[in-house]
Amino acid sequence: xxxxxxxxxxxxxxxxxxxxxxxxxxxxxxxxxxxxxxxxxxxxxxxxxxxxxxxxxxxxxxxxxxxxxxxxxxxxxxxxxxxxxxxxxxxxxxxxxxxxxxxxxxxxxxxxxxxxxxxxxxxxxxxxxxxxxxxxxxxxxxxxxxxxxxxxxxxxxxxxxxxxxxxxxxxxxxxxxxxxxxxxxxxxxxxxxxxxxxxxxxxxxxxxxxxxxxxxxxxxxxxxxxxxxxxxxxxx
Numbered sequence: 001x002x003x004x005x006x007x008x009x010x011x012x013x014x015x016x017x018x019x020x021x022x023x024x025x026x027x028x029x030x031x032x033x034x035x036x037x038x039x040x041x042x043x044x045x046x047x048x049x050x051x052x053x054x055x056x057x058x059x060x061x062x063x064x065x066x067x068x069x070x071x072x073x074x075x076x077x078x079x080x081x082x083x084x085x086x087x088x089x090x091x092x093x094x095x096x097x098x099x100x101x102x103x104x105x106x107x108x109x110x111x112x113x114x115x116x117x118x119x120x121x122x123x124x125x126x127x128x129x130x131x132x133x134x135x136x137x138x139x140x141x142x143x144x145x146x147x148x149x150x151x152x153x154x155x156x157x158x159x160x161x162x163x164x165x166x167x168x169x170x171x172x173x174x175x176x177x178x179x180x181x182x183x184x185x186x187x188x189x190x191x192x193x194x195x196x197x198x199x200x201x202x203x204x205x206x207x208x209x210x211x212x213x214x215x216x217x218x219x220x221x222x223x224x225x226x227x228x229x230x231x232x233x234x235x236x
Contacts, residue, residue, distance in 0.1 A: 006032060020091060020151070020200075027186075027192070027193050029188070030190050031155060032155060032157075038157070040074075040128065041158065047067075051070035052068050054068075060138070062216070063134060063135040064130060064135035064136070065129075067128050068126070068127045069127065070124065071124055073124060077126045077228070080155075080230045081230055082109050084194075085232055086107065086108070086109075089106075095199075099199060099201045099208065099210050105149065109232065112232065117234065119147055125144055125233065127228070128228055129217075129227045129229065130225075130226055133223070136219040136220065139172055140216060141214055141215075142229070143198060144231070144236065148197060148233050149197070150196060150197050152194070153192050153194050153229075154192065154193050155192040155227065155229075156187040157189065158224065163189075166218055167217055167218060167225045169184070169215070170184055170218055171215045172215075174214075175202065176211075198212070199213070
């Protein structure tokens with residue numbers, strides 16, 4: 001079966017890498033078409049596509065809910081993981097080398113997923129999130145186990161101001177001995193944001209050091225918001 005086509009052309013990976021190095025995140029505009037977004041958002045009602053449902057308020061994660069896809073993944077979700085893993089691996093391996101982390105990532109996503117499965121991380125982590133009025137997502141990190149790929153992608157499936165208001169994607173960065181810096185990432189329907197899962201390297205006056213990042217979603221003021229999360233490692 002042919003891989004689904006994405007709406008946007010191949011990203012400028014050099015520019016994307018520079019943005020990730022500078023800010024810890026980079027936006028890919030119009031990654032998915034409106035039709036792809038609406039199809040993905042609509043699939044939230046099909047419980048057969050998912051392995052579990054999480055109501056955030058029950059766990060102190062915020063308000064709203066999300067569902068983890070089951071294997072086999074929908075073709076669009078599988079294609080996103082397989083297509084974006086190789087170029088992101090180049091960045092991930094360089095970041096780990098810069099931060100003095102020994103782990104290196106293999107060339108293909110299949111090899112990396114086998115590494116996860118060999119360590120008991122066998123549950124897929126790609127997910128759909130659903131928010132309504134007054135829902136929000138607390139700042140967090142999507143780690144899930146020993147083997148963590150250091151970059152992930154969130155794709156907004158709804159159009160701000162038309163389908164919902166509020167609900168901005170927020171990422172915070174904690175540098176040593178400094179207060180946290182927050183960034184609000186502007187997204188339109190179909191845009192994806194690549195961002196650091198946990199740590200990233202930042203150059204200081206004495207060389208590179210690690211900064212800690214968390215991400216979340218501000219309160220939805222009106223309407224409904226759906227997001228797809230593309231996480232490259234599986235969970236225990």
